[in-house]
Structure formats: structure tokens, C-alpha cells
Amino acid sequence: MFKVLVADAIKPDGLTPFIGREDILVVQKTVEEVRNELHEFDALLVRSATKVTDALLDRMTSLKIIARAGVGVDNIDVPSCTKRGIIVVNAPDGNTISTAEHTFAMIASLARNIPQAHQTVKGGGWERNRFAGTELKGKTLGIVGMGRIGSELTKRARAFQMDVFAFDPFLTAERAKELQVSTGSLEDLMAVSDFITVHTPLTKDTKGLFNRETIQKCKDGVYLINCARGGIIDEEALYEAIESGKVAGAALDVFVEEPPVDNRLLNLNQIIVTPHLGASTKEAQLNVAKQVAKEVVSFVDGIPVSNSINLPAIPAELFNRIQPYYQLVKTVGSFLSQFIQEGIKEISVKYGGDTFDYDTSILTKALVSGFFKGRVDVNVNEVNALLYAKERSITIGEKISNEAHGYSSSVTVKIVGETKTMEVKATYIKEYGPRIFAINDFKIDFYPEGHILYIQHHDRPGVIGVVGKKLGDMNLNIATMQVGRKEAGGEAIMVLTFDEEIPEDALSDLASSPDLSIVQGIELPAY
Numbered sequence: 046m047f048k049v050l051v052a053d054a055i056k057p058d059g060l061t062p063f064i065g066r067e068d069i070l071v072v073q074k075t076v077e078e079v080r081n082e083l084h085e086f087d088a089l090l091v092r093s094a095t096k097v098t099d100a101l102l103d104r105m106t107s108l109k110i111i112a113r114a115g116v117g118v119d120n121i122d123v124p125s126c127t128k129r130g131i132i133v134v135n136a137p138d139g140n141t142i143s144t145a146e147h148t149f150a151m152i153a154s155l156a157r158n159i160p161q162a163h164q165t166v167k168g169g170g171w172e173r174n175r176f177a178g179t180e181l182k183g184k185t186l187g188i189v190g191m192g193r194i195g196s197e198l199t200k201r202a203r204a205f206q207m208d209v210f211a212f213d214p215f216l217t218a219e220r221a222k223e224l225q226v227s228t229g230s231l232e233d234l235m236a237v238s239d240f241i242t243v244h245t246p247l248t249k250d251t252k253g254l255f256n257r258e259t260i261q262k263c264k265d266g267v268y269l270i271n272c273a274r275g276g277i278i279d280e281e282a283l284y285e286a287i288e289s290g291k292v293a294g295a296a297l298d299v300f301v302e303e304p305p306v307d308n309r310l311l312n313l314n315q316i317i318v319t320p321h322l323g324a325s326t327k328e329a330q331l332n333v334a335k336q337v338a339k340e341v342v343s344f345v346d347g348i349p350v351s352n353s354i355n356l357p358a359i360p361a362e363l364f365n366r367i368q369p370y371y372q373l374v375k376t377v378g379s380f381l382s383q384f385i386q387e388g389i390k391e392i393s394v395k396y397g398g399d400t401f402d403y404d405t406s407i408l409t410k411a412l413v414s415g416f417f418k419g420r421v422d423v424n425v426n427e428v429n430a431l432l433y434a435k436e437r438s439i440t441i442g443e444k445i446s447n448e449a450h451g452y453s454s455s456v457t458v459k460i461v462g463e464t465k466t467m468e469v470k471a472t473y474i475k476e477y478g479p480r481i482f483a484i485n486d487f488k489i490d491f492y493p494e495g496h497i498l499y500i501q502h503h504d505r506p507g508v509i510g511v512v513g514k515k516l517g518d519m520n521l522n523i524a525t526m527q528v529g530r531k532e533a534g535g536e537a538i539m540v541l542t543f544d545e546e547i548p549e550d551a552l553s554d555l556a557s558s559p560d561l562s563i564v565q566g567i568e569l570p571a572y
């Protein structure tokens with residue numbers, strides 16, 4: 046049973062992708078409530094409340110995927126997840142509109158003192174002069190971070206006849222033209238904007254982007270809005286700038302500490318606040334819950350997830366195309382791993398032929414994970430395979446070439462161990478499936494699946510008979526048999542397959558035969 050812990054307030058109506066799945070058990074409880082069963086969960090669904098720390102991951106020993114029902118993943122220790130092979134996905138566009146609308150509501154509220162006026166009227170007051178505001182028309186809105194939310198906000202600002210000035214180091218001139226926004230440096234933005242709103246993730250570069258020094262570069266009487274992450278506008282610096290009158294007002298949906306405790310900003314009338322409500326609409330919550338539930342279901346079904354933070358995205362159409370090789374390289378990795386029972390220095394792969402006209406890095410990651418699976422007791426998968434190899438000083442090489450060794454496409458995988466080097470060539474043929482067609486320059490042709498026996502011997506009459514007799518005496522029925530050699534009378538190989546696993550004593554009995562130089566049993570997954 047695949048167990049999913051829904052730890053934050055995720056809309057139950059959005060969890061429909063799990064309905065009817067008897068292989069998936071969904072538990073809606075906080076981390077605290079299941080503190081003694083944390084090790085049982087395979088998937089974790091969160092919003093921003095649950096802090097997915099290294100210490101929590103230490104306790105969630107079965108965890109394979111974390112899905113963030115929203116955008117920001119700053120509450121998740123992503124490097125620690127990557128190291129552990131845990132996939133992290135988010136729902137990047139499900140709450141864009143809601144957050145853009147909330148931001149615009151905050152801008153309008155700031156401009157017209159709506160929350161403050163509302164409160165005094167409710168208290169019996171009627172102070173029309175005190176709450177006189179400012180028009181938005183003709184004012185400049187500075188947007189820091191022109192991603193999904195920033196871009197949506199632009200459309201709303203234009204409808205209010207505001208000018209938009211954007212700062213985003215990754216914004217192209219073409220996109221800026223499309224959005225009809227002026228662009229420049231952060232300093233340029235600060236110099237021209239009447240309202241400034243931030244829409245970047247919280248990173249080491251954006252933390253304190255607005256601080257004591259930079260706020261001074263803004264226009265006197267500027268309004269600042271933060272509906273992204275607490276800390277992008279330094280809270281202490283903002284307090285001082287409001288007290289001094291440099292900043293006329295600010296709207297905050299997010300705080301460094303949530304909920305804010307003993308935060309002086311809350312005492313200022315010029316500050317309007319909401320409790321991290323940007324994404325809190327029924328539409329956004331339905332969208333993000335559905336998106337992440339679908340991602341987890343895809344993961345369970347072995348389909349690549351669409352919005353991973355720590356894995357390259359593979360569109361479904363591309364996955365269908367690469368699927369045969371994806372499985373083949375894993376098999377080849379496993380085959381070689383069982384052969385080379387020693388420390389290794391290098392894994393290199395060459396992709397040859399027409400099939401490989403896409404980013405093959407996912408195949409290389411699958412190959413490396415296939416190599417380590419079963420060899421180490423940590424979870425090595427496509428998420429952490431390269432990191433795992435790097436930490437162990439294993440060189441990973443990837444080459445693309447036109448050489449496909451007579452097939453339309455093929456892969457060549459070489460492993461360099463402490464004392465041995467081994468190379469396997471394999472291909473996938475639509476009509477025949479996966480084939481290994483060379484092992485260390487021995488030509489061969491077999492379907493790499495199930496219980497396999499590899500034998501290396503001298504090419505001379507009678508050896509095949511010796512092997513056949515010994516196996517017959519042990520009551521082991523050979524399903525298929527292939528032989529290969531480099532030249533007549535030299536070294537040769539046999540690859541035999543069986544319907545059941547070859548017992549250890551049969552392998553040692555064969556290995557004791559003077560006619561055979563290598564006897565190796567190999568177990569490969571079914572296709």
C-alpha cells in the first residue's frame with residue numbers, strides 16, 4: 046500500500062485523483078498527529094505551514110515524493126530531499142491568478158486606506174479627510190520578479206491605467222515588449238516607482254532585497270507591497286522607513302515568522318496585513334490540490350512527474366518515446382553492477398543513432414541508478430544518482446554520436462572498476478524488444494531479462510556439452526542459449542536463460558570446471 050500523508054490544509058475536493066485507487070491510502074493528519082508513524086509514509090503533501098526539515102526527513106524513512114500544493118518550496122529542505130532521492134514537486138500555476146488578484150486588492154486598499162477606514166467606521170467614526178487616498182491612474186507600479194504572478198499583475202495594473210516598470214534579471218526584451226512594460230535595473234525601478242511589489246522566490250539573493258540602504262533609493266512616499274515571502278523586504282528596515290516617512294505605507298501578506306509574533310510592524314497604522322492569503326481562494330486551492338494529487342498518482346504509476354523541482358521535466362510524449370531506452374539503460378546498469386563486484390571509478394555511456402535527439406541526461410541518471418540499485422542499501426534513483434556518484438568520486442561520462450553499430454540506435458556502457466573494465470552494447474528493436482548485442486567485444490544477442498547465466502570459456506569442441514550435461518544433472522532446464530566469440534579457437538562466451546533462479550551451489554559447481562573461466566549468475570528485472 047502506498048501511503049500519502051496530507052499534512053496541511055489541502056482542499057479534500059482536490060484530492061479526487063486518489064479516488065478509486067485501492068493501492069493508495071490517504072491520511073489527512075498533521076505531522077505531529079502521526080509522529081509515531083512517520084516512517085510509514087511514501088508521500089507527503091504540504092502547503093507552507095509544515096516545515097520539511099532535515100530532521101523530519103530523518104524520521105520519514107520511506108518517503109519518496111513530497112508535493113507542495115502551491116509555488117514556494119522555501120519551507121522544504123530541497124537539497125536534503127535530493128540527497129535522499131526524494132522527488133519534490135510543486136503546483137506552479139494553480140494559484141497565480143488568486144495571488145495576483147490578492148496583490149492588486151492590497152495595492153488598491155493601500156491607495157485608498159480601505160482597511161483603516163473600515164475599522165474606524167465600524168468603531169463609530171466618520172473621518173473622511175483622514176482617509177483621503179491617492180489615484181492609481183498615471184502612477185508607476187514597480188514589479189520586482191516578472192514571473193507568472195508578476196506578469197498577471199501587469200495586466201491588472203494596465204486596466205487601472207498604471208505604468209509598469211519591471212526588474213527581473215531573467216526577463217527577455219521580447220517578453221517585456223509582449224507585456225508592454227518598461228525595464229531597467231532595480232535602482233532604476235526604485236527611482237521611478239510610486240508602488241513597488243515583489244514577486245520573487247525567497248533566495249539568498251532576494252532576502253533583504255529591500256533593506257535600510259536600498260529603501261533610501263526609492264521615491265519619498267513610496268508604497269511597498271509583499272505578497273511573495275517574508276524577508277524580501279527587511280522588516281526592521283521597513284519599520285524605520287515608515288516611522289521616518291520615507292515609505293508612506295506597506296501591504297504585507299507574508300512575514301519572516303508566520304504567524305508574526307511580537308512584530309512591531311503590526312503596531313503601525315500605515316501597514317495593512319493579511320495572514321498569507323494570496324493563494325487562499327477556493328479556485329486556487331482546488332487547482333493546486335488536484336495538480337499535486339495527480340503528480341503523486343503519476344509517480345505511483347511510474348509516469349514521470351511534470352513539475353519537479355529536483356528532476357528534469359519530461360513531457361508525456363517524449364517519455365513514451367524514450368521509455369524503451371529508459372528501461373534498457375537501467376537493465377544494462379544492473380547487469381554490469383552484478384558483474385563488477387568491486388569499487389568503481391567511472392561509468393560512461395555513449396548514445397548512438399537517431400533516437401537520441403533529446404536531452405539524454407535522464408537516461409544517464411536512470412543508468413547510474415540502475416547500477417547502484419541492489420548494490421547499496423540507500424535509495425539511489427534519478428533524483429540523486431549523479432550526486433551519489435560525485436560524492437564517491439565516480440566519474441560519469443555521456444557522449445552522443447552517430448555510431449550505432451549497425452542498428453538504428455544503440456547505447457554503449459562502460460564501467461571502469463578498480464581492477465576490471467567492462468563494456469556492454471545494447472539496442473531496442475521495436476519488433477524484438479531490448480537486446481544486448483555485445484559484451485566486452487564478444488558478439489552476442491540476447492533479451493536481457495530474468496535469470497541469466499554468463500559463462501566465459503575457451504572456444505573448443507565439447508565445452509557446450511559439458512555445460513549442458515552439468516545443468517541437466519542438476520535438473521536445471523535451459524530456456525535459451527546464445528554463444529559468442531571474437532575469433533575461432535579463442536575466448537568465447539555463452540549466455541543462458543532459465544525459468545527459475547540458478548541456485549548458488551549450481552554456480553559454484555560450474556565454476557569449479559577447468560573448462561570455464563568465468564561463471565556468473567545475473568538477475569534482471571522483467572520488461
Ligand SMILES: NC(=O)C1=CN([C@@H]2O[C@H](COP(=O)(O)OP(=O)(O)OC[C@H]3O[C@@H](n4cnc5c(N)ncnc54)[C@H](O)[C@@H]3O)[C@@H](O)[C@H]2O)C=CC1
Binds near residue numbers: 190215250274
Ligand atoms: N502569498 C502567497 O500566498 C503566495 C506567494 N507566492 C510567492 O510568490 C513567488 C513568485 O511566484 P511565481 O510568480 O509563481 O513564481 P515564478 O517563478 O513564475 O516567478 C518568479 C520570478 O522571480 C524572478 N527572480 C528570481 N530572482 C530574482 C531577483 N533576484 N530579482 C528579481 N527577480 C528575480 C524570476 O526570474 C522569475 O521570473 C513564489 O516564489 C512564492 O514565494 C506564490 C503563490 C502564493
Ligand SMILES: O=C(O)C(=O)COP(=O)(O)O
Binds near residue numbers: 116118
Ligand atoms: O504557493 C505559495 O507559494 C504560497 O505561498 C501559498 O501558500 P499556502 O499554500 O497558502 O500556505
